[in-house]
Each structure stands twice: as structure tokens, then as C-alpha cells.
Amino acid sequence: MSKRGSSSARIEREKYKLAHLGGAALTELGRTAFKKANYNEAIQLWEQANEKGKVPPTLPNALAEAYFRRAVSGASTNLEDMQKAVQFNPNELRYQYHLALAYHRDSNLTKAEAIYRQLLAKSPPYKRAALLLAQLLVEQRKPLSKDAVWNYLSSTEQVQLSVVEDLLKGKLSLLQPHFANQAVPPLWRGLVALVLGDEATAQQYLQMVVASPNSSPKPFYGLAHYYLGVLAAKANQMEQVQKHFESARQAGLNTPYLSRNIANLAYLQALKEKEANRPEKAAELLNKIESSEAVSEEVFKLQCYLNWHLGYVAAQKQDWKRALTYWQKADSQIAKSRPLMLNLALAYQNVEQYRKSAEHWRELLRHRPRSATHPEAMTDEQVARIWQHVADNYTKVEDYEEAIKTYKNAVKWSPENVDLRFKLIEAYQMEGHWQAAENELNRILEKNPDNIRALTLLGEICGDDYYYSNRAKDIWLRILKLEPLNPIARQQLAYFYAQRAMSAAEWGNPKKALEIYEEGLGHLPDSSQLCVGMGMVKLDFKELDQAREYFARALAQDPDNLSTLFVLYMTWLTHKSAPDVDEIFERIKAITKPIPSGFFIDLIDRCFDIKETARVQEIGKLVEEQYASDNKVLVELASRYLDLNLSDQALVLLRHVLKNDPDHIEANMHIGTLYYKTGQTRLGKQHWQKAETKARKEGDHVLLYELKILKDRLIYGKEPSGNPLDMLKDMPPEVLELFLRDAPPEVKQLIKMYGLEGFISMLGKMGGSMDFDD
Amino acid sequence: MPEMIKNVPNLSGLQPDLTAHDPYRVLGVVHTASQVEIKRAYFALIRQYPPETDGDKFKIVRGAYEKIKSADRRAETDIFLPQAPPAWQPPKVAVTLDTAFQVDDILMLLRQWGDLGRTDFREDFKEIAW
Numbered sequence: 001m002s003k004r005g006s007s008s009a010r011i012e013r014e015k016y017k018l019a020h021l022g023g024a025a026l027t028e029l030g031r032t033a034f035k036k037a038n039y040n041e042a043i044q045l046w047e048q049a050n051e052k053g054k055v056p057p058t059l060p061n062a063l064a065e066a067y068f069r070r071a072v073s074g075a076s077t078n079l080e081d082m083q084k085a086v087q088f089n090p091n092e093l094r095y096q097y098h099l100a101l102a103y104h105r106d107s108n109l110t111k112a113e114a115i116y117r118q119l120l121a122k123s124p125p126y127k128r129a130a131l132l133l134a135q136l137l138v139e140q141r142k143p144l145s146k147d148a149v150w151n152y153l154s155s156t157e158q159v160q161l162s163v164v165e166d167l168l169k170g171k172l173s174l175l176q177p178h179f180a181n182q183a184v185p186p187l188w189r190g191l192v193a194l195v196l197g198d199e200a201t202a203q204q205y206l207q208m209v210v211a212s213p214n215s216s217p218k219p220f221y222g223l224a225h226y227y228l229g230v231l232a233a234k235a236n237q238m239e240q241v242q243k244h245f246e247s248a249r250q251a252g253l254n255t256p257y258l259s260r261n262i263a264n265l266a267y268l269q270a271l272k273e274k275e276a277n278r279p280e281k282a283a284e285l286l287n288k289i290e291s292s293e294a295v296s297e298e299v300f301k302l303q304c305y306l307n308w309h310l311g312y313v314a315a316q317k318q319d320w321k322r323a324l325t326y327w328q329k330a331d332s333q334i335a336k337s338r339p340l341m342l343n344l345a346l347a348y349q350n351v352e353q354y355r356k357s358a359e360h361w362r363e364l365l366r367h368r369p370r371s372a373t374h375p376e377a378m379t380d381e382q383v384a385r386i387w388q389h390v391a392d393n394y395t396k397v398e399d400y401e402e403a404i405k406t407y408k409n410a411v412k413w414s415p416e417n418v419d420l421r422f423k424l425i426e427a428y429q430m431e432g433h434w435q436a437a438e439n440e441l442n443r444i445l446e447k448n449p450d451n452i453r454a455l456t457l458l459g460e461i462c463g464d465d466y467y468y469s470n471r472a473k474d475i476w477l478r479i480l481k482l483e484p485l486n487p488i489a490r491q492q493l494a495y496f497y498a499q500r501a502m503s504a505a506e507w508g509n510p511k512k513a514l515e516i517y518e519e520g521l522g523h524l525p526d527s528s529q530l531c532v533g534m535g536m537v538k539l540d541f542k543e544l545d546q547a548r549e550y551f552a553r554a555l556a557q558d559p560d561n562l563s564t565l566f567v568l569y570m571t572w573l574t575h576k577s578a579p580d581v582d583e584i585f586e587r588i589k590a591i592t593k594p595i596p597s598g599f600f601i602d603l604i605d606r607c608f609d610i611k612e613t614a615r616v617q618e619i620g621k622l623v624e625e626q627y628a629s630d631n632k633v634l635v636e637l638a639s640r641y642l643d644l645n646l647s648d649q650a651l652v653l654l655r656h657v658l659k660n661d662p663d664h665i666e667a668n669m670h671i672g673t674l675y676y677k678t679g680q681t682r683l684g685k686q687h688w689q690k691a692e693t694k695a696r697k698e699g700d701h702v703l704l705y706e707l708k709i710l711k712d713r714l715i716y717g718k719e720p721s722g723n724p725l726d727m728l729k730d731m732p733p734e735v736l737e738l739f740l741r742d743a744p745p746e747v748k749q750l751i752k753m754y755g756l757e758g759f760i761s762m763l764g765k766m767g768g769s770m771d772f773d774d
Numbered sequence: 775m776p777e778m779i780k781n782v783p784n785l786s787g788l789q790p791d792l793t794a795h796d797p798y799r800v801l802g803v804v805h806t807a808s809q810v811e812i813k814r815a816y817f818a819l820i821r822q823y824p825p826e827t828d829g830d831k832f833k834i835v836r837g838a839y840e841k842i843k844s845a846d847r848r849a850e851t852d853i854f855l856p857q858a859p860p861a862w863q864p865p866k867v868a869v870t871l872d873t874a875f876q877v878d879d880i881l882m883l884l885r886q887w888g889d890l891g892r893t894d895f896r897e898d899f900k901e902i903a904w
Contacts, residue, residue, distance in 0.1 A: 168877055
């Protein structure tokens with residue numbers, strides 16, 4: 001059972017146990033949780049205990065305390081929990097006080113006031129409620145000194161609250177006496193001086209507050225900084241303004257006035273930078289502003305303009321990444337703008353975020369003006385072009401379903417645009433919607449039966465399906481009638497006849513093959529592929545001269561055609577006609593353009609298969625000459641020599657490679673094998689070790705695995721299992737992954753369904769004989 | 775820096791910029807230029823850069839002109855050109871700092887005073903008597 005399974009079972013068991021516990025036990029468990037300050041669990045357990053009954057009489061009080069503690073433990077008091085606390089213990093004045101406080105914070109002032117008054121009416125009065133009630137009355141602008149609560153306040157509280165009352169009233173005559181009152185704390189005196197217009201005194205008192213940050217609550221300190229900033233603004237000392245506003249924000253002051261002033265200050269600074277032709281600096285200043293409702297629209301307008309402009313400048317320099325960053329910012333600052341949507345679509349496209357680009361193009365189309373008389377109205381062609389652009393972007397992320405939908409939209413807006421239809425057809429082909437592709441091609445051909453591109457695509461679609469290949473043949477012939485030298489039609493038609501003829505020959509009907517080649521050559525007399533095929537059939541009929549004639553025709557058409565030369569070389573070799581083989585080999589040697597090494601290696605492999613060792617050596621010599629500085633090819637050739645037991649030749653080659661590159665992995669592996677087999681085991685192991693070290697360093701797991709198999713066989717005599725299941729089980733995971741990457745889609749599907757382990761076990765049940773090729 | 779080109783009629787106040795990707799900027803015309811203005815700018819530039827002597831520059835000019843030489847081509851080109859922002863207009867009422875005293879700040883302070891602004895009430899916890 002998995003860890004997850006066992007843990008969920010444990011939880012279920014716990015739940016079952018709890019459900020069967022009695023009230024007393026639950027109470028005790030709740031006490032333990034309460035002691036650990038786990039009030040959630042304590043409440044849950046005690047509530048359950050309460051429902052069961054047979055609990056201590058003090059449990060409701062305990063529950064009330066738990067609810068109270070949970071209520072005040074968060075960032076703000078939880079009103080519901082406070083109500084529960086009062087419900088369980090209505091006589092506890094502490095809870096009533098906190099309930100009123102919660103209402104007060106929630107701005108439910110009527111309920112808060114009622115409870116504060118009840119608390120003050122108790123005998124003895126619950127005096128703690130006095131200050132809060134006084135604050136509440138001042139907030140409601142009710143006359144404080146005429147209320148009974150006045151007498152419960154300390155003289156300091158009375159002085160401070162009187163200042164607040166008068167500041168709220170805003171009457172200068174009322175404020176004057178406070179100004180002289182030494183009992184009024186510095187912040188209030190500073191604010192009174194500010195309202196009274198005595199800026200120097202205001203500055204003096206506000207400086208006193210900020211000079212001792214720990215002596216007043218943080219918001220008081222922040223507000224002092226804010227008004228010092230305001231005073232600096234009045235004196236046009238912009239650096240001081242910025243310093244104080246930043247300090248106010250750092251102190252946690254979060255008023256709309258501060259936000260607006262910070263934004264406006266940045267705006268004024270940005271404006272100066274813009275005028276000084278430093279738009280980047282201007283945008284940087286504005287981009288620091290935190291978005292809030294308090295920030296004026298003008299600030300956003302300038303911010304948006306600058307970001308848009310800078311994005312545009314970056315785009316002109318083809319710096320699309322930068323352009324995108326600026327335009328994204330601009331986009332967040334204004335309502336949907338079509339030109340900006342277009343810019344974003346272009347930027348996303350250029351930074352290769354094609355899906356995003358497609359979304360923005362679509363958005364642009366959704367928001368386009370629909371009235372033809374609108375100055376920004378788009379023509380049908382423009383709409384079609386943008387839909388095509390959307391689809392092109394989906395194609396780039398291989399989302400052909402979306403590409404098909406959007407190409408269809410494009411076609412709807414520009415039905416005469418044949419190129420667009422071809423794009424749709426390509427998308428259909430990629431999704432395997434052959435019938436839809438064919439229908440679309442037929443639509444093109446209905447209007448223009450001689451459209452070569454449409455005919456070619458139709459020919460390819462039909463040619464892919466054996467049953468429609470005769471139709472494909474007719475299409476290729478039609479194209480050749482229109483355009484006799486069309487290379488695709490010529491190649492495909494030749495391929496069609498060659499395939500049919502080879503199939504007939506394989507089924508033991510060389511006569512039929514002959515007829516097919518004759519028909520094909522009737523249409524394409526100079527096709528080297530068909531001439532070679534015909535020549536081979538003639539060989540089967542022992543008509544050597546005629547065969548030679550056809551082969552000569554093929555070579556006359558294309559003397560350097562490697563596949564023709566390959567086929568002819570092997571054909572004459574299997575027919576044991578040495579002079580003909582030599583002649584072909586001379587032709588190969590005479591080719592001046594570079595020949596891919598794979599051509600020679602394939603030729604060597606085929607010669608090896610039919611045990612033509614001398615020919616292997618002959619070709620090998622040519623390879624050694626032509627690829628003298630290509631270590632990869634030389635090592636490959638050496639491995640062929642080793643397979644043929646041509647140890648001396650292999651050794652020369654491997655030594656040559658190791659001289660150029662002493663750490664060459666394959667060369668060390670092969671030379672190690674060679675030495676080991678010839679009894680020089682120590683030297684062999686040294687080279688293997690070198691190969692292993694380098695392979696490990698490069699993370700070449702396949703070579704490491706090959707080395708392991710090699711060593712197992714040569715040192716321990718352990719032959720690798722011929723059973724595919726054992727082979728898969730023995731493979732290191734990295735090699736297995738690489739191996740399965742090349743597996744057919746059906747096998748990959750099985751692995752996806754059953755997992756690798758399940759797949760291997762399934763192979764085991766099938767006797768381990770599943771061949772991927774089957 | 776755009777390359778300054780002499781003897782080209784400066785119809786729009788812009789200078790041709792052969793390094794630009796925007797065909798209008800290559801020809802030195804505004805995006806709203808008429809076909810006649812575009813043609814005139816083009817001919818002036820190819821006189822400046824004849825294909826025989828200035829093949830590369832001629833190609834750039836020709837390439838740009840090809841993209842906007844007719845209304846149809848322009849329609850096609852315009853939809854895939856980055857758009858410059860609309861001109862920024864200074865606000866009618868200048869943005870200034872607000873230096874007024876805010877009564878709301880007093881109310882805010884009132885709400886931060888005493889228990890109203892307090893967050894730690896652990897002192898109010900009491901032990902349970904069982």
C-alpha cells in the first residue's frame with residue numbers, strides 16, 4: 001500500500017475513534033489542544049463533547065474563552081467568534097467589550113455604542129469602554145463634553161479628544177487655545193498649527209514626532225512625515241517632499257491622499273525628464289507608482305504614452321522583447337486600445353510566443369469597427385490577412401485544429417485567395433483530415449482545373465494511398481501535359497511505375513514488371529530510375545546486352561546519381577560481373593563533388609553481407625583517402641574491418657584516430673577490444689577505461705552500455721540475452737528511454753497506458769517475443 | 775542614427791531612414807502621406823541612389839516602396855506595422871501636489887488610537903477554572 005493510502009486510512013481510523021469517544025474524553029482532548037494554543041481543535045472537540053452531554057459544568061466557559069482567543073488572534077477581530085464567546089459566557093464583560101470593539105471596527109457604530117454604554121452602566125462600571133465610546137462619539141461628531149462618558153476620561157484623554165473634536169469642526173477660533181496648551185501632544189499641536197497656517201511651528205512639532213519614532217504609534221509617525229512632506233511641497237523643496245512621502249509610506253500610512261501625492265510627485269518629475277528628452281527615466285519614475293484609485297487619470301495617461309512610445313522605439317530597433325515589456329505595461333494602464341493590441345500581437349509573434357500572438361490578433365479582430373464608414377474600418381482582405389496571421393501562429397505551435405478553424409475564417413473573408421486555401425489544405429494534411437483537404441483542392445480545381453499546385457497536392461494525397469495510386473498516376477500525367485518538365489510530377493510518376501513494377505517482380509511476375517516499366521518509359525523515356533529498373537528486369541531475363549543498354553541510358557541521364565550507381569554496383573556484384581563492377585567503381589571514384597560517407601558505409605555493409613571482402617577493402621581504401629581527417633568515418637570503417645577480422649587495417653586506422661584525438665571514445669573502445677582479443681588484456685582494459693571515463697563525462701549512456709556488454713562478453717564470457725524482454729530489463733533507464741524514443745507509435749501508446757513496468761510485464765506474458773517491427 | 779540624405783524634398787518634416795524597418799520611415803514620409811507624396815519621395819530617393827551606382831540602397835528604397843506603392847499594398851502593410859502612440863496632450867488642468875489638510879486623516883488617527891488600533895490582546899486572555 002502506498003504511503004498516501006496508509007495515511008488516509010489512518011485519518012479515517014482517527015475519525016472513527018473520535019466519533020466513538022464520550023463527552024469526558026473529548027473534553028480532555030480539547031484541554032490538551034487548548035493548552036497548545038490550538039483553538040480550532042479545542043473548539044471542535046469541545047463542541048462535540050457539548051453535543052454528547054455528560055461534560056463538566058465549566059465547559060461552556062471554556063468554549064467561550066476558546067472562541068474569544070480565536071477571535072482576537074487574527075489580524076482583525078472575528079465577529080462571529082466573538083458572538084459565540086458572548087453566547088457561551090454572557091456574564092463575562094471582557095467578551096462584551098471585545099464584541100463592541102469588533103462592531104466598532106466593522107463600523108456598526110449603533111451596536112458598538114449600545115454595548116459600550118451597557119458596560120459603563122454596570123456596577124462597578126467597566127471603565128475600559130469609556131475611551132472607545134468617546135472615540136466613537138467624536139467620530140460621529142457628537143458633543144463629547146456633554147455626554148456622561150466625559151467624566152470617565154482621564155484629563156489627558158479629555159485634552160486630546162477636545163483637539164480632535166475641534167480639528168474635525170475646522171473652526172480656527174476653537175483651535176487657538178489648544179495651540180498654547182502644553183498638555184496637547186506634539187502631533188496634535190503640529191496639526192493645529194498647520195490648520196492655523198503657522199507653518200514654522202507646525203514643522204517644529206511634526207519634526208519632534210519624527211525625531212522619536214518609537215514614542216508614538218506608527219500611523220502617527222507616518223502622518224507626521226506626510227504633513228512634513230506637504231510643508232516641503234509648499235516651500236517647493238521637492239527632494240524633501242519625496243523623502244517624507246516615502247517615510248510616510250514606509251511607516252505604513254496608506255491614505256488616498258498620500259497615494260495621490262506620491263503619484264503626482266512622480267508625474268511632475270517624469271514630466272521634467274520627458275521635457276529633457278529622457279523618456280526612459282520618465283517612464284521608470286511613473287512605473288514605480290502602485291496602481292490605486294487615488295491616482296489621477298492624467299498620471300496614467302502620461303505613463304501609458306511613455307511606455308507605448310518606448311515600446312515603439314524598441315520595436316523600430318527590432319528589440320521586440322523590450323518592446324513587449326513596455327507595451328504590456330501600457331496595456332495595463334489604459335482600456336482596450338486596438339493599435340496597442342496590434343503592437344502586442346506583433347511583439348508576441350517576434351518573441352516567438354505564437355499562441356499569445358494569435359490571441360491578441362483575435363482580440364484585435366473582435367474589437368475592430370464593424371461599420372464600413374468608420375475611419376478605421378478594415379477591408380475584407382485585411383480581415384482575412386489577420387485571420388491568416390492568427391492561423392499561421394497556431395501552425396507554429398502545431399495547434400492545427402485551431403489553425404484549421406482560423407484559416408477557414410480567413411477563407412470566408414477572402415474566398416478568392418487561393419494561397420489561403422492552400423494553407424488550409426496544409427493544416428488539414430497535418431491533422432490527417434485527408435478528405436477535407438481533397439475537398440478543398442477540388443474546390444480550387446473547379447475554378448482552375450489547371451492549377452499545378454493543387455494538382456500536385458492532390459496527386460500526393462492520392463499517391464499515399466495504394467488504392468488511389470492509379471488516380472495519382474492520372475494526375476501526374478495531367479500535370480506533365482500542362483508542364484512537361486515538372487520535376488515533382490516526373491519524379492512521382494517514375495516512382496509510381498517503379499513501385500508497381502517491383503511489386504509485380506516480387507510476386508513472381510517479371511513479365512508484368514516489364515510491361516509496367518515499358519509503359520512508364522513510354523511516358524518518361526529519360527527516367528534513370530525506370531531505366532535502372534528495366535535493366536534489372538532484363539538481367540532477370542538474362543538479356544545482358546539490353547540490360548547494359550538501359551543502365552547506360554540511366555547513367556547518361558544522370559551520371560553522378562548515387563542511388564543509380566549504388567544499385568548498379570550491387571546488381572553487377574551479385575551477378576558476378578567484375579568488369580561491370582569495376583566500371584561502376586571507377587565512375588564513383590571519378591565523381592568530383594563530395595560523396596556522403598553513409599554511401600560508402602552502406603556499400604561496405606552490403607558487400608560484407610555477401611562476403612565480398614576484397615570489395616570491402618577496395619571501398620575502404622577509397623574512404624580512407626577521402627575521409628583521412630574525419631575521425632568519425634574512420635572509426636566506423638575500422639569497426640567494419642574488425643567485423644571482417646581485418647585486424648591490422650583496423651589497428652592502423654584506430655591508431656591514426658587516437659593520434660589525432662587520444663580520448664576518442666569509440667576508437668578507444670574498439671582498440672581496447674582488439675588488444676584484449678589478441679591477448680594484450682592490460683592494454684585493452686586501459687583503453688576501455690579511457691573510453692568509459694570520457695563517456696561518463698559526456699553522459700553517453702549508450703556507449704557505456706555497449707562497453708558493459710562488450711566487457712561482460714569478453715572478460716566474463718557472458719553473452720547478451722537474445723530475449724527482448726531480458727534485453728529491456730537489463731538496459732539502464734537512460735538507454736531504455738532512448739531506445740523507446742524510436743519505438744513505433746503503437747508501442748509508445750502501450751507504454752503510456754500501462755507504464756514501462758506494465759509494458760515489460762506484458763511483454764513477459766507474451767513470451768518476450770514482441771518485435772517492434774510487427 | 776538615421777542617415778541624413780540630401781536633395782530629397784522634405785514634405786513631412788521627416789528624413790528618410792534607410793535603416794528602418796517601417797517602409798514609411800525608409801521613404802521619409804508620414805503614415806498618412808498620400809500616394810502622390812509617397813511616389814515623389816520614392817523617385818527623389820532613387821535619383822539619389824541609382825541602381826547602377828548604389829545597388830544596395832536602391833534595393834532598400836525599392837523594397838520599401840513596393841510595400842506601400844498602392845492603396846491595396848498599403849492596406850496590407852499597415853496592418854502589420856507597429857503603431858506609434860497617439861500624441862500626448864498636456865492636461866487642461868495642471869497636475870499639482872495636494873497640500874490641503876485632510877480631516878479624514880484625523881478620523882484615521884482616531885481609529886488607530888488605543889484598543890481600536892491594537893492587534894495583540896494576549897493580555898486579555900484568562901486561564902480557565904475547571
